[in-house]
Amino acid sequence: MSVRWKPDDIEEEARERPTTGRPFSGGHLMLVIFGLSRKERPLGLIALGCAVCGHPGPQSLVHRRTRFTLFFVPVLPLRSRLETRCPQCGTTRTITRTEARRLGADQTA
């Protein structure tokens, strides 16, 4: 068994329903702004050659952090890592703190 609606019935029902002109009548509209923040802090140069292009020179070391932000305020650290970047080809590689110290990085790294 199926109920068939005629277009006239739908229009009539819409006309009978009272409207306030607001999309959410009686409630509160809440706006939450959240996202991710990525920051890079340079930590100097380390003595490491590039495995991709073969550039022998030093590579820059950066501390890259990703944090969850609520209303543009960082509230939760999600990821923290040390990365080297080749000045020749731009290849990045994640390394450990121990490896960074061994390669001559600053002690604050």
Ligand SMILES: [Zn+2]
């Ligand atoms: Zn390279």
